[in-house]
Amino acid sequence: MTALDPAVDSLARARRQFAWTSTAERVADAVREEVVEGRLLPGARLPEQRLCTALGVSRNTVREAMSQLVAERVLMREPHRGVFVARPDREAVRDVYRARRLIEPAAVRAGEAADDTRVAAVRRAVDEGRDAAENGRWDDLASANQHFHRALVALAGSPRLDQQMALLLAEMRLVFHRMPGVREFHEPYLTQNARICALLEAGERDAAADAVAEYLRAAEEHLLRDYPS
Amino acid sequence: MTALDPAVDSLARARRQFAWTSTAERVADAVREEVVEGRLLPGARLPEQRLCTALGVSRNTVREAMSQLVAERVLMREPHRGVFVARPDREAVRDVYRARRLIEPAAVRAGEAADDTRVAAVRRAVDEGRDAAENGRWDDLASANQHFHRALVALAGSPRLDQQMALLLAEMRLVFHRMPGVREFHEPYLTQNARICALLEAGERDAAADAVAEYLRAAEEHLLRDYPS
């Protein structure tokens, strides 16, 4: 038989893609991590040379990684000046929320793939958030909140939407890093998260979707109240 | 005053970004065009060397452009083997439609920015499609259809959603290029487009959104009926 078993070579191909990561990808991951965790603040400049020596890779490679991150809106490129950590302005915040208000409630309402595991993931994010808040670990609370929203979108069961949502949430982290006094920003939303989760578990998806929409509207206003520039 | 007028240098910055395009970007645009127009068919291999000589740029630049297109799902990279024009499988089609069914009706229903100009853009796409169909220009009909859906999403007024939709539609073009007998695939949807547009113009956004959802469901089934692999 000259034709291989189709499942076999499909697996082989998948494995190659899974096991292998290019250097540029790893560089991009490293820098994205630094940015998302707030160790590189919005507006900071990233000179190529410095990254080369810091990461021990060639300039061409960091260049490729930077382009990737620029496409993700994590960095911003100013031609012939360099790349900077993105500094989302008020309009960016409005647009991110515009997109989120459209996607998240729709994902909850449609919920094409709202099986038990995915609802459980929402519940887990809620618990994670409450736990973090009780112990005053505000950074973990922010992370938990992101997990919550990611889990909401995951109810739609679409990898492409999940990816898009990951981009929007990464941008949100930049937004938070520009905010003064974000440490307890997420705290008031804990009870809302819990309520939404309860509605979901009760199968009341329309009500849950409405709650999400209202949540997002309030959060946007709350954020924009004293967001700079 | 050492600080420039903020509006002025913001403009200067914007202009720089607008007027300037890196070589890699232009290469990416050129290749994307070839792929989207169907002159490079799904599965085709793109050896770096060939692109270098064809476009007169260096291999590094080509590489950067390819990475960009891989991220857009226009191309697919198999490590150490090369980049190929993406060949969306049935699961990809299902997922693209999953995302579209979530985004498009929601954009029509919410329509945060559904002003007259944007509704007019929808109308224009419908007319463009009818015109193309009457003259049997099937390629233009396909384009018009994409303009129609792009205009629907534009009703939400979110650049980020527009961009996401552009990616999904580019992937759809690849899907169509894999289909046997697509020449008149879009024809039956002309009347639906017109109906949706009429509903929009009448301000009946909920009805329009439902029609879009139904449209997408039918189109997905129609496509998957005899889609390969």
Add this chain to the structure above:
DNA sequence: AGCGTAGGGATTGTTCAACAATCCTGCAAT
């Protein structure tokens, strides 16, 4: 002081040439 202007240094955008690692092909051997 304020403004325009010419270096000079640093950084970016892009190319070229090289090398190791990996993949594909053909062929010999079992």
Add this chain to the structure above:
DNA sequence: ATTGCAGGATTGTTGAACAATCCCTACGCT
């Protein structure tokens, strides 16, 4: 028919180079 193994081609990555552009400063002019 399958395995093992050269040889060649392609990819992944590096390093160095060069022009173009930007930033800063010093200088000169009003």
